[in-house]
Amino acid sequence: MARSSSLQFDGAAPAGSAVPELRLPRLAEQLLSWRWVALAVLIVGWFVYYPIIDNFRVSTTTQDIFTGEVQHVGLENYARLAGDPVVLTALFNNLAYAVLSIVFQVFGAFVLASIIEDIASHRMRNLWRAIYFIPSAISTTVTGLLFYFIYQPDIGILDGLLTAAGLGGWSRAWLGDQSTAIYAVIAMSQWQGFGYSTLLFTIAIQKIPRDLYDAARMDGAGPLRQLWSVTLPMTREMTGMMIIVTITGAFQVFNEVMVMTSGGPNNSSQVLGTWLYQMGFSQNEMGYAAAIGSLIFAVTMACGLAQLWHTRRRRVAA
Amino acid sequence: MTRKTTIAALLAAGTALAPAMVPAQAADPAAEVDYSGTLTILTKFGMQRLQPYFTDLAAQYEEMHPDVSIELIQEDDDSIKGKTSTLVASNSIPDIFFSWTGTWGGNFVRGNRAADLTAVIGPDTDWGRTFAPAAVDAFVYNGRNYGIPLYLDAKFMGYSKPIFDAAGVGVPATFGELLSACDAIKAAGYLPVSFGNKEPWAGLHYLGQLLAYNVPRDVLEADFDPATATYDDPGYAAALEQFAAFEDRCTIGPDVNGVSYQTAIQQLSDGKSAMYYQEIIEFDSAARPDTALTADQFGFFALPAPADAAGDPMALEGAPEGYMISSASDNIPLAIDFMKFATSPGHARTLSAPPYGQPSAVVGGGDPETMNPSVVAGLDDIAEASYLVPWLDTVNHPRVAAAWLSEFQGFAGGTSSAEDVMEAVRKAAASVAN
Amino acid sequence: MTATAEHAAEDGMGPAPRAPWAVIGRAMLQALLVAMAVLVLYPLAWMALNGFRSNTEIFNDPFALPQHWSFAAYAAAWQNGVSQFVASSLLVTGVSIVTTVFISAWAAYGLTRTRIPGQPLVTGFILGGMMLSPTVALVPLVRMMQDFGLYNTHWALILLYTAFRVPFTTFLIRAYMLDLPRDLDEAARMDGASEGQIFRRIILPLCRPILVSCVILHILFAWNEYLFAMIFTNSPSTQTLPVGLTSLMSKHGTDFAQVFAAMTISALPIVIVFFLTQRYFVRGLTEGIGK
Known part of the structure; x- marks a missing residue:
């Protein structure tokens, strides 16, 4: 249907294109063209921008959700933020999330994608990619709960596997141990996310002109050399974007932590998102929660601007 | 367009800022019960084993009063706190909601979120006399009654x-x-x-x-x-x-x-x-x-x-645990009527006996014949305790x-x-x- | 892995390996791919199988296969709320696909094909929404949704999913439209077609690949979204799968078979959708990347 309707106009169209005739006065036409974007602007403005701006107002108050009393306290919540040890823990955890995700989901996925593209047949390529992608398609609640069970000392399979491998001494309550809880959550996240970035990298690698590899091979470059001097530079844009997206994502982490540890034990696996939730919705400190929100805003905004700068530079370079 | 958005948004903000400072509604024992509309109830019986208690109560009540529909939000020990806070923060407190005694329940009183039930469940009221006095007293704040004790814990x-x-x-x-x-x-x-x-x-x-x-x-x-x-x-x-x-x-x-x-x-x-x-x-x-x-x-x-x-x-x-009625409820008399229904001797005995095993706060609300002997004995220990912390x-x-x-x-x-x-x-x- | 790859490199091997080191290297890389696949699939299989096992079986031998293939736990999970959660998820995902994709396609058309006053600003405004984190908006949104009477309704989720996905979806469609040749619609305009006709009959059909990708990406998002669903819905009749699952977990936490069954039920549709639409999804992404 699509094709026939476009052909209909196609047939009538003269070769070459002229400036379209204006049937309405210019200003009226311009104003009328707003109708195309009106809904998008309205809904994004109302439900995305306004609440985020309002968040800053809320962050300068303390609110008692029970009485509805609002007190204006200026920057007091921000002062508290600076002195809150859990915020430091959360920042560290978000950062660990970002660093480990870059290692596994960007560089690990890059290497994996290169291997797939290098040694797998066309049919197998699609199969590997599809299999690795499955966890990314599944809800984080499901994967989080699944790993919650996998990490359990009694019914989980991780400790069973360790014991079978003769590493029984390593087994522990992964999510109940302050020193391992956040890393156990991060590990789940890598398991879930690496397939998505692998898929993106295989697509990017496929777009590299084959003759670049042929030329490299003529120069006597082996597979590793080709990876280094052709694949890596040719996917640099993708890698750069992915690093930024990964960092932004790492600072918005919420679901997996909530499902697996709720930030415990003793706040050791708290991230900014869960700390905001706990403050705002368990401890009824909406003002302080809003201040934590501002912190998340600052970090993600910085990442967003970096992304913008990155794409701009790419455009200019291209 | 943007300006319009901003104005509308600011208007919305204005209403958001206005605190819900309605004076606490006092329950009127003489009020005529209007058996129509929807009652929402937040329970702490979300565990699989406990769920049927309120589900059955709701079904029976709906059968008695066909114009009433009851919507249950059943949470468990772990999720009830977060859920209650979210409901309060969004001004969506159910008509009847679970509460602990102490500071937790006090928050609702402090914020005028709980209806004053003194006239219906206070000392020397017909309904009040059906409960163990200490259990009713546990929900007294500033000399007024705000809670309906359901069971002892x-x-x-x-x-x-x-x-x-x-x-x-x-x-x-x-x-x-x-x-x-x-x-x-x-x-x-x-x-x-x-x-x-x-x-x-x-x-x-x-x-x-x-x-x-x-x-x-x-x-x-x-x-x-x-x-x-x-x-x-x-x-x-x-x-x-x-x-x-x-x-x-x-x-x-x-x-x-x-x-x-x-x-x-x-x-x-x-x-x-x-x-x-x-x-x-x-x-x-x-x-x-x-x-x-x-x-x-x-x-x-x-x-x-x-x-x-x-x-x-x-x-x-330990402490008794019970329910409060939202001061913002459209139909406080109906909510009270439902709680009277829930704490009637028959239902109290069901609650005390297996599979629920929640020792009712109602006097005579437990029949030792049907109850788990351990629960009966535990109740004696509660009665003998010098201080319930x-x-x-x-x-x-x-x-x-x-x-x-x-x-x-x-x-x-x-x-x-x-x-x-x-x-x-x-x-x-x-x-x-x- | 690195070591074998290096050996392969030292031998200067191209795609057709001859030297023994290269053969071993390739074999090890193949083994790595297989191992990764097992790492992905085994936990998922364990999850699905546990839905068939009794508590005792799960506790006593986590690795064993089920002794009986009974769907009892799956049926119980379905009856204990999963059917309602699936219905909510379907409704919210379905409606928000329509709203998001249409609003975004309109916006993308407006931004690429008409002369909107202040066009760069409008573009920046809509696409800038991509940088804003839902978490930050959470606290004010609670009051807003309550004031609108949308709290604990499917509409709250539909509205929020639309609002927070329009920027990204518009970004994808706009990039695609920018690269579409302009002669078709200009020719149609010469023929007297209205803007609406051009959009409906020329641009939209041409955008089909990216629209399919947008729909799939939106399904992946809406089916799995947790934060908003957790805050803005509270009753079993409005909760979507991700939130419903956590409440099922806390309510039936000791009936492990049922919890695993519920998890499997909620994962299955999305995996099937992905496998069925994989080709379009990859094509859309391929065309979307590098624009």
Whole structure:
């Protein structure tokens, strides 16, 4: 249907294109063209921008959700933020999330994608990619709960596997141990996310002109050399974007932590998102929660601007 | 377009800012009940086993009054706090909602969110007289009644008689005897106490009881109020020390933080552990007809007091739990009528008996014939207790409670010292007092 | 892995390996791919199989296969709320796909094919929404949704999913439209076709690949979203799968078979959708990347 309707106009169209005739006065036409974007602007403005701006107002108050009393306290919540040890823990955890995700989901996925593209047949390529992608398609609640069970000392399979491998001494309550809880959550996240970035990298690698590899091979470059001097530079844009997206994502982490540890034990696996939730919705400190929100805003905004700068530079370079 | 958005948004902000300061509605006993509309009820009976209680009540009530429809939001121990807060924050408090006594319930009173029920459930009212007086009093704030007690609750150590026999131990009379019993049970090849501290309130229940034994009541109660809190009684350190010894000798140790309370109770039911510290309302779920541990193999005792404790050795941790009615409800008389229906003698007896096993707060609301004998005996212990010390996480200000919960979890995990715990609690209390 | 790859490199091997080191290297890399696949699939299989096992089986031998193939746990999970959660998820995902994709396609058309006053600003405004984190908006949104009477309704989720996905979806469609040749629609305009006709009959059909990708990406998002669903819905009749699952977990936490069954039920549709639409999804992404 699509094709026939476009052909209909196609047939009538003269070769070459002229400036379209204006049937309405210019200003009226311009104003009328707003109708195309009106809904998008309205809904994004109302439900995305306004609440985020309002968040800053809320962050300068303390609110008692029970009485509805609002007190204006200026920057007091921000002062508290600076002195809150859990915020430091959360920042560290978000950062660990970002660093480990870059290692596994960007560089690990890059290497994996290169291997797939290098040694797998066309049919197998699609199969590997599809299999690795499955966890990314599944809800984080499901994967989080699944790993919650996998990490359990009694019914989980991780400790069973360790014991079978003769590493029984390593087994522990992964999510109940302050020193391992956040890393156990991060590990789940890598398991879930690496397939998505692998898929993106295989697509990017496929777009590299084959003759670049042929030329490299003529120069006597082996597979590793080709990876280094052709694949890596040719996917640099993708890698750069992915690093930024990964960092932004790492600072918005919420679901997996909530499902697996709720930030415990003793706040050791708290991230900014869960700390905001706990403050705002368990401890009824909406003002302080809003201040934590501002912190998340600052970090993600910085990442967003970096992304913008990155794409701009790419455009200019291209 | 953008400006329009902004204006509309600002208007929305204006309404958001206006606090919901409606004066507390007082229930009028003479009010005509309008049997129509929807009642929303937030319960704490979300656990699979308990769910049917309110589901059945709602179905019966809807059948009696076809124009009424009842919407249940059933949460469990772990999720109810967060859910309640979210509902309050969004001004969506259900018509009838679960509440603990103490500061938790006080929040609703302070915010005029709970209807004043003095005229219907207060002293010398027909309905009020049907309840155990202490249970009704637990929901009195500023001399007014705000809550409808549904059942009584207290914490006991449930144990498996066969394992105790196998290990050759009897019911311990002192805290020291409990620890040696653990050694004997361990030697017999069983886990002495299954304890899941993933949800940190579970561990705090031990501490609450130990604090009641080690800290004099007046000191403890002064410390519950941030304005007068000092937390300098030596009993705090003593209680923490006792807990550490208990965790070391009776449980799997710091890994308890990775075990959920549900897994822990399952271990007792499966006959893998000898003891599980539980609420009386859990007796009927620990030993069921379909579990390895049967009801007649199940025994219980109050956590034994240390021999030289400075507090009250006859104190018991527990409190009645009940329901409040939202002051913003469209149909307060209907909500009251439903609660009268729920606390009628017949329904009270259903609640007290298996499979629910929630000892009703209604006088004569339990028939010893139909109830689990352990629950009946537990009720006697509650009646004999010299002081019912409320849960630490609901009696304290949320910020103080949060400090207890997280630092004590760290203590159980071996990463916080006793001094760290007290320092965090002291700091939290000071920040609230200011 | 690195070591074998290096050996392969030292031998200067191209795609057709001859030297023994290269053969071993390739074999090891193949083994790595297989191992990764097992790492992905085994936990998922364990999850699905546990839905067939009794509590005792799950506790006593975590690795064993089920002794009986009974769907009882799956049926119980379905009856204990999963059917309602699936219905909510379907409704919210379905409606928000329509709203998001249409609003975004309109916006993308407006931004690429008409002369809107202040066009760069409008573009920046809509696409800038991509940088804003839902978490930050959470606290004010609670009051807003309550004031609108949308709290605990499917509409709250539909509105929020639309609002927070329009920027990204517009970004994708706009990039695609920018690269579409302009002669078709200009020719149609010469023929007197209205803007609406051009959009409906020329641009939209041409955008089909990216629209399919947008729909799939939106399904992946809406079916799995947790934060908003957790805050803005509270009753079993409005909760979507991700939130419903956590409440099922806390309510039936000791009936492990049922919890695993519920998890499997909620994962299955999305995995099937992905496998069925994989080709279009990859094509859309391929065309979307590098624009």
